[in-house]
Amino acid sequence: MIKFENVNVTYPGGVVALKDINLEIKEGDFIIIVGLSGAGKSTLLRTINNLVKPSSGTVYLEGADVTNAKKKELKLIRSKIGMIFQTFNLVNRSTVLKNVLTGRLSNVSTIKSILGLWPKDEKKLAFEALNQVEILEKAYVRASNLSGGQQQRVGIARALSQKPKVMLADEPVASLDPITSRVVMSYLKKINTELGITTIVNLHFLDLAKEFGDRLIGLRDGKLVFDGNVNEVSDDDFENIYGRSIKSSDLIGDD
Amino acid sequence: MINIPPKPKASYLAKIGLPFAFMFSIFSFNMIDFNFSDFQNNLQNRKIVTEPLFNPKWQWAWDNTSSALLETIQIAILASIIGCAIALPLSFYASRATNLNKFSYFLYKSFLNLVRTIPDLFWAMMFTVAVGIGPFAGVLALVMFSLAIMGKLLSETIDSIDPGPMEAAKATGASHNQTVFTSALPQVLPNFTAYFLYIFELCIRASVILGLVGAGGVGRIIETQRIFLRFDRISPIIVIILAVVILIEQFSVWIRKKIL
Numbered sequence: 001m002i003k004f005e006n007v008n009v010t011y012p013g014g015v016v017a018l019k020d021i022n023l024e025i026k027e028g029d030f031i032i033i034v035g036l037s038g039a040g041k042s043t044l045l046r047t048i049n050n051l052v053k054p055s056s057g058t059v060y061l062e063g064a065d066v067t068n069a070k071k072k073e074l075k076l077i078r079s080k081i082g083m084i085f086q087t088f089n090l091v092n093r094s095t096v097l098k099n100v101l102t103g104r105l106s107n108v109s110t111i112k113s114i115l116g117l118w119p120k121d122e123k124k125l126a127f128e129a130l131n132q133v134e135i136l137e138k139a140y141v142r143a144s145n146l147s148g149g150q151q152q153r154v155g156i157a158r159a160l161s162q163k164p165k166v167m168l169a170d171e172p173v174a175s176l177d178p179i180t181s182r183v184v185m186s187y188l189k190k191i192n193t194e195l196g197i198t199t200i201v202n203l204h205f206l207d208l209a210k211e212f213g214d215r216l217i218g219l220r221d222g223k224l225v226f227d228g229n230v231n232e233v234s235d236d237d238f239e240n241i242y243g244r245s246i247k248s249s250d251l252i253g254d255d
Numbered sequence: 256m257i258n259i260p261p262k263p264k265a266s267y268l269a270k271i272g273l274p275f276a277f278m279f280s281i282f283s284f285n286m287i288d289f290n291f292s293d294f295q296n297n298l299q300n301r302k303i304v305t306e307p308l309f310n311p312k313w314q315w316a317w318d319n320t321s322s323a324l325l326e327t328i329q330i331a332i333l334a335s336i337i338g339c340a341i342a343l344p345l346s347f348y349a350s351r352a353t354n355l356n357k358f359s360y361f362l363y364k365s366f367l368n369l370v371r372t373i374p375d376l377f378w379a380m381m382f383t384v385a386v387g388i389g390p391f392a393g394v395l396a397l398v399m400f401s402l403a404i405m406g407k408l409l410s411e412t413i414d415s416i417d418p419g420p421m422e423a424a425k426a427t428g429a430s431h432n433q434t435v436f437t438s439a440l441p442q443v444l445p446n447f448t449a450y451f452l453y454i455f456e457l458c459i460r461a462s463v464i465l466g467l468v469g470a471g472g473v474g475r476i477i478e479t480q481r482i483f484l485r486f487d488r489i490s491p492i493i494v495i496i497l498a499v500v501i502l503i504e505q506f507s508v509w510i511r512k513k514i515l
Contacts, residue, residue, distance in 0.1 A: 049426055079428030089419035093441045102437055106428035114436045155423075162427055 001027040001198055002048060002166065007057035009043050009222075017043040019222040021057070027165075030192045031200045032213035032230070036242055040222040041202040045168045048200070049081045050074055061166070079106040082159025082197075086171035088151040092144035096135070096154050099143050100126040103161035129161040130154075133187055149180035156187055167191060169201040173208070178252045181205075185212045205252040206238055307487035316491035320476055324499065327472035330393045330465070331458035337394070338401025339451045346406050350413035352421075353435050367410065371403035375461050379470040390471030397462060401454045408450045409443065416442045445514050452507035459503055463496055 004023040010016050017040045025031060033041050046052035047059050050066050059066045066077055082103070090099045104122045105113055112118070130136040133153040143151060152172060159167055169188060173181035185201075189212055192199040203209050209216060209230065216233055218226030218241035226233070226241055238246055347353045349363035379396035386392050420438040429437070466474020473496065480488045 051422065051426060075428040075430070077428070078426060081426070083423065083426040085419060085423060087419055089417075089423035091420045091438055091441050093444070094437075098437070102424050102429065103427050105424060105430075105433045105437065110430055110432050110436075113433050158423070158427070 001025055001029075001062055003060040004047075005058045005060070007047060007054045007059060009040070009047065009052060010055045017052075017222050018047070018054070021224055023217070023224065023227070025198065025200065027198055028192070028196050029198050029200075030189065030212075030214045031217060032209045032215070033200065033202050033217045033219060034204060034206065034209050034238075034241060035219035037204065039219040041204075041219055042170050043222075044219065045083075045170050045200060045202055048166065048168060049078050049083060075106055079162055080164055081166045081168060082162050082164035083168045083170070084152065084155040084159050084172050086174045088148075088155045088175075090143040090151055090154055090158075092142070094143060095140050096130065096143055096146070096157075097123075097126060097139045099154055100129055100139075100157045100161050103129070103158045106162075125163070126157075126161045129157040132160055132191075133157050147180075148176050149183060152176065152180075152184050153187065156184070156191070160191065164197060167197050167199040169199065171202050171204070173252075174204070178254065181208065181252055182211075188212075205250065206246065207251045207253075303484060304486055307485070308490045310487050311491035311494070312487045313491050315488055316495060319488075320473055320492050320495065323466075323473040323476050324495065326390055327462045327466075327474070328459065328499070330390050330397060330462045330472055331455060334394045334397030334462070335401045335451065335455040335458045338398040339405045339447075339454060341398070342402045342405035342409060343447065345402070346409035346413055347435055347439065349406060349410040352413050352416055352418060353439050355431075364410070367403060367406035370399055371407060373399070375400040376464065376468060379465050379468045383469045388469040388471075393462060393465040393470035393472055396465060396470055397458050400461060401458060404454050404457065405447075405450055409447060412443050412446045413439060448514050449511045452511055456500070456504055456507055459500055 002023075002025040004021045007018055007021040008016075009018040021044065033044060035041050043052050047054050048061065048066065050059075050069065054067050058068065061077055061081070064073075064077060066074070069077055091102075101113075101118060101122065104118070104125060108119065108122060127136060127139065130139055133156050135150060135153045135157065138146060138150065138154075143154060146154065155172075167188070172188065173184050176184060185208060188199055188201060191197050201213075203213075210233070213230040216226065216228060216230045217224065218237070220241055220243055226237055228237075235246065238250075242250070345363060345367065348359060349367050351360060354360040354363070375396055378399045379392060382392035382395040383389075386395065416439055420442070421434050424434040424438045425431075462472050463474050463477075466472045466476070467478050469475070473492065477489055477492060480486075480492075
């Protein structure tokens with residue numbers, strides 16, 4: 001469903017973020033990408049919706065060339081890809097509902113969205129998405145008044161309202177405590193199994209990766225160094241991905 | 256024993272700059288004939304100014320300035336509303352965070368800089384020539400004045416917004432305009448309101464002076480009375496203006512505290 005062909009990313013200034021990535025992801029997969037910060041996890045995720053454009057190579061989504069897509073085509077592709085972020089990226093001063101409606105922007109005209117004239121079915125999709133992450137009662141609350149875990153659920157609802165085929169999660173639990181982290185991860189897992197949405201999650205906690213992942217991909221210095229089932233991964237593999245022995249800060253723990 | 260690093264020597268710029276600034280000041284004082292004896296002589300000779308200044312004609316000021324003062328306030332309200340309304344969209348074009356086209360960003364930024372460089376009194380003089388003497392010229396002058404300040408303050412605020420929500424909106428396939436409206440605008444709206452109130456205060460003060468060049472308001476009365484050396488009439492006007500400005504400032508400080 002998603003295919004990377006010889007993807008390289010070099011940022012202006014010369015930092016090489018990805019080196020010759022070849023990867024294939026099947027529909028309905030739940031994939032966890034691990035690696036140290038700076039290993040290229042975020043960059044890899046962002047090449048899938050072309051928020052980062054590869055310097056060379058191509059990313060395909062359902063056979064369509066994402067990397068070289070024209071403006072209009074790219075918007076259409078992006079509307080099929082939900083994304084959630086480490087820092088939630090909500091508009092703090094806006095209500096939860098308005099934040100979730102952001103996921104529907106590509107389906108309404110600019111004028112209507114500016115004036116807030118949302119069609120009923122679009123609003124319905126937003127409410128449904130909020131219901132799926134069990135935070136519907138907060139629809140008219142300002143985003144800034146929610147806890148971190150609740151804000152991330154709103155982030156998931158925003159992505160869900162897009163009715164996406166792919167869900168990208170960039171360090172979705174890095175700003176959360178262990179308990180809330182597991183709640184958020186289980187929502188992502190539920191979305192994957194119940195709705196069949198292909199999900200790709202960046203994580204740096206190894207125990208969480210083992211707990212929730214099916215397929216594990218390891219990045220080190222922009223290179224793909226591991227690709228396999230999560231049950232087959234050994235401590236040696238982790239040490240190879242991290243380039244050092246495992247520390248307690250690589251685990252989220254059980255608190 | 257610890258090794259204390261050697262104290263860096265004072266830069267040459269300071270060594271040369273300070274004496275130079277001192278010499279230049281003295282030179283300048285001489286050039287503009289600055290001397291304290293003028294103060295003394297004038298205060299003694301010009302009883303014509305000081306005496307009436309401290310014998311204000313309150314009743315006259317009250318009867319003759321209220322409508323002009325109202326006009327001043329009206330000019331300030333109209334001008335700050337129109338100026339800030341125009342500046343709101345311009346600011347998004349003049350910020351690197353929301354305008355990705357480097358060339359058009361540069362154009363808008365330069366336009367705002369140009370408008371700001373021209374002093375408000377000069378705008379007033381130009382508009383009195385363009386549209387005739389009267390409050391309309393004053394409104395136009397202060398529109399440019401508000402536009403320039405709001406454009407500067409707001410575009411710099413937009414530069415420093417959290418880019419995260421914009422990235423999130425972009426990732427959903429939203430158009431650039433939609434992204435700016437839903438994710439950037441709400442972040443700066445409280446600042447916009449606060450700047451608006453601040454600019455309204457500035458406009459009140461600026462519009463007092465506009466009358467001096469014929470652009471309406473209470474300044475016109477000050478100017479005519481000054482020509483006839485009626486300082487007994489000018490001093491109460493100044494006190495009234497002071498009271499109004501303080502009142503409006505307090506009001507705007509109160510609102511700004513509430514919204515920020």
